[in-house]
Amino acid sequence: MGADYVRRTAITRLVVDSEQRKLLKDTVTAWKRGCQLATDLAWGQCSDKSDVQALAYDTVREETDLGSQHTVLATHQAAQAITGCMEHQSRGQRTSKPTFTAPTVKYDTRTMTLFDDETVSLSTTESRVRCPLALPDDQEGYQWQYLDGDNWEVTESTLTVRDGEYFLHIGFRRQKTRTEKNTTEDGTVLGVDLGIENLAVTSTAYFLNGDELRHKLREFEKVRGGLQRTGTRSAHRTLAETSRREVRYLRDVIHRASRALVDEALRYDCDIISFEDLSHIRTRTNASWGHRWAFRALFEFVEYKAEVHGISVKQVEPSNTSKQCAECGSTSDENRPTRTDFRCQQCETEANADYNAAKNIGLRYVRRGQQLSRRTGNSQLALKSGTVTPNGGFTAYPHGFEAKFTDKPHPTS
Structure with missing residues (x-):
């Protein structure tokens, strides 16, 4: 079904206060640990999302502060990384067990809500935070065509940290013509x-x-x-x-x-x-x-x-x-x-x-x-x-x- 959609990504900076910054930082840390735990358990054992989730969910939930849905997403991220390594091996390329060091967190529609007032609500390791999106003042910014477009729906997105700033890569999709x-x-x-x-x-x-x-x-x-x-x-x-x-x-x-x-x-x-x-x-x-x-x-x-x-x-x-x-x-x-x-x-x-x-x-x-x-x-x-x-x-x-x-x-x- 993925081939029936056009997918786009709109990148925008988040406006966060000191408390929100700490919560998001803690979530990034927990996410990286959760992905690594799931990978360590599944490496050499399985690569299918459902199999990795069944194998690693309880451990990730117990050993990190990730919520239930973020724990599921972390096991799926581990499965995706392992699958990528297996594809490289099938082409004769050298590979090793994935390590998660990038300051990112995946979000889906259960862990992220986009509001009409140009704010976003994100799950963290403690509670949700609601942050304004730092969007262009005029309507020429490319993000507006997705945010204002009736035919675009929000899908899986990624929070990333760069130079102390938090950026949200918002995923959108619409049906192909x-x-x-x-x-x-x-x-x-x-x-x-x-x-x-x-x-x-x-x-x-x-x-x-x-x-x-x-x-x-x-x-x-x-x-x-x-x-x-x-x-x-x-x-x-x-x-x-x-x-x-x-x-x-x-x-x-x-x-x-x-x-x-x-x-x-x-x-x-x-x-x-x-x-x-x-x-x-x-x-x-x-x-x-x-x-x-x-x-x-x-x-x-x-x-x-x-x-x-x-x-x-x-x-x-x-x-x-x-x-x-x-x-x-x-x-x-x-x-x-x-x-x-x-x-x-x-x-x-x-x-x-x-x-x-x-x-x-x-x-x-x-x-x-x-x-x-x-x-x-x-x-x-x-x-x-x-x-x-x-x-x-x-x-x-x-x-x-x-x-x-x-x-x-x-x-x-």
Whole structure:
């Protein structure tokens, strides 16, 4: 049934007082312990949600201050983590027992209530707290379309702590339309690769340069490091303001980048935008906190901007997209001699490495869609010069639309 819904996430900061802050902090601590207890008990024993719940519920309930429903959610979170490890093992990847260190807590409709006065009630280890949402003053903030939309319903959400502030990632869902169900199987796909040198590169050879973002994040990191070493009360206040400036800067960059990607999809009449799965983006890219935040925010911003135009946004398995040749399919570590260059050892194709990865990401979604629908289908990947199918069928754009494609980055303003 999950495939019949469109899902979105709206992120907003919570306005909390000192008492609420303590209760939420205690809940985060108890949640991490509850998830770890359930994982320790179920690791090597079971991975199904109901089985983990039956095995670990009593222990988690007795050894933490979590309420009944949060205890259930913690066992389900453990089951999800164990299942993810098993999937990695099935692909021959190394894995180890999950550990829960992230300052987060899952909420569902039993443990969280969203009110019309722009406040939210959250269960804690002691009692419920009701906090205002720090929403944009005007109606241009993307959160409003979900909060005010009659067709969106609240679903599972996540509370997270960052730099002493509490942020709620509110989950929403609505039923898919008939058109949305069709376009995920047939249509034109725009592949997007995310990275450090280039924030994003598309299968149509559109490059969003990441130099300025990388430079700014290094500057913020240096300032934070100096303030943390100083350690005074004034330095802590300045640190908090610096963190807020960094988030504001990142949001501005991501808004502009997401608009550019959606515009590129519209330009090439794409029905789907395909990203790589962001679950393990830190391991794959050695990305900083700022870049990881940017990657996830970019996906979410593209998702809600694309929806307005009826474009679906999807994620695909990212393994080897940077090492596989988009032309012949050959995969080798030697295919990527440098961070920016791709040179296939099999067919001698040369390309920008991020551009090659973007094409692989798009093609991976096209192939997956065909396998799911059990037919050859009409899905195709958008390139700068035309569209291509997995079996090599190429259709050029009309003369004058694009003369030829290039692997070289071009400036974006």
